[in-house]
Amino acid sequence: MLLRFPLSVSEAQECLAEEAVPIGGATLVWATWQRDGFPQRAMSLRDLPEANVIGRESLGGAVVLNRVDERVPDVLRLAAATIGTGAVRRTATVGGNIVGSALRCLLPAALVLDARARVLEADGIHETDLAEVTAKRPLLLSLHWRAPLASAYRKLPGEAGGPPPLVVAAALHADADGRNRLRVAVRDGYDVLSGSAACAADTDAEQVLRALRRQHLGDLPDEAWPTITDQVCDLLGHG
Template identity: 70%
Template sequence: MLLRLPASVSEARECLAEGAVPIGGATLVWATWQRDGFPALAMSLRDVPEANVLERTAVGGAVVLQRIDDRVPEALRLAAARVGTGAVRRSATVGGNLVGSTLRCLLPAALVLDARATVLEPDGVRETDLAEVVAKRPVLLSLRWREPVTSAFFKLAGAAGAEPPLVIASAVHAEDGGRRLRVAVRDGYDVLDGSTMCTGDTEETLQALRATALGDLSPAAWDIVHAHVAASPI
């Protein structure tokens, strides 16, 4: 396998046009390649500046999870800090987690930040939403969002080999002179999200939130969401 390390977006586009397979941090693909065979050509974005941005309103697809700190909102920082082991976080990337993983541990946090994705294709760079990122699995160059008023993250303890633990991310955004609450939940392998304007009454806000797609959560999962939102500053 030949690994290409492009140093610019244009070089990365050329690699894609040549059929290079994105490698991310290789934490997810290495075992599969050992079993099924390695591709002839692979590519890492670790030297592309646009894929390594890390700031209050953006994170690059090549950023390893261990680097994510308090420069980003709390929900995303805590989501990254709870992925796997320290060894995994030192090599796993944002792009690999969102695009290459079925767990997508960072997806709830990205959803509540109302993030937009910049993706790389052989014919150029474009912006898209997270739904397309999940469905089509393009090469993720970066995520960008508006800074929230506040955000939070919760993850149940999980057991090795068991179903993925419940994850809840929430964020409050300034909108139209008020505040909008966004909540996303990973329940098993499914991710549901919803939003509502904050009314000033927590129970009223929760009732409105339950009228969104989050109403499809199991009673047990909804009880945890209820407790999370009730304890958050909204």
């Protein structure tokens, strides 16, 4: 297998044109390759600057999970810290988790940030939404969002060998009209459901929770709602 490490977007495009397979941290594909055979060409974005940004409003797809720190909103930092073991977090990447993983522990966090994705295709860089990223699985360069007022994340305990544990993420954003908007996303099994509610200074938690229940979140199991309620109450205090 020929493994390339492009240093520029144009070099990465050349790799795509040569049908090189993106490997990220290889935590998800290594066992499959050992069983089914290795590709002729592969590439890693670990040396590509555009895929390694870390900041208040951006996170690169090639960033390994243990580098996701206080520079990003709490919801992303806390999400990354709960994924796998320390050994996994030292090799697994943001892009691999969102694009390649069935669990997608970072996806609820990215959804409540209302993040947009920059993806690399053979004809250049394009910006798209997370729905297209999860459906088409393109090469993720980076995520970008507008910094929230506050955010929260919790992964509930799960049973060993059982279904994926519930994940609850929330973020409070300042809207242009002077009001705020609270976004909530929940991973229930392998599905991720999300909703949002506008909230003014005098909006109480019950109003927001009722608005969320009227959306897709109304289908969530009962055990998700105590955590959603706690996060809504906490974040409204930052409005």
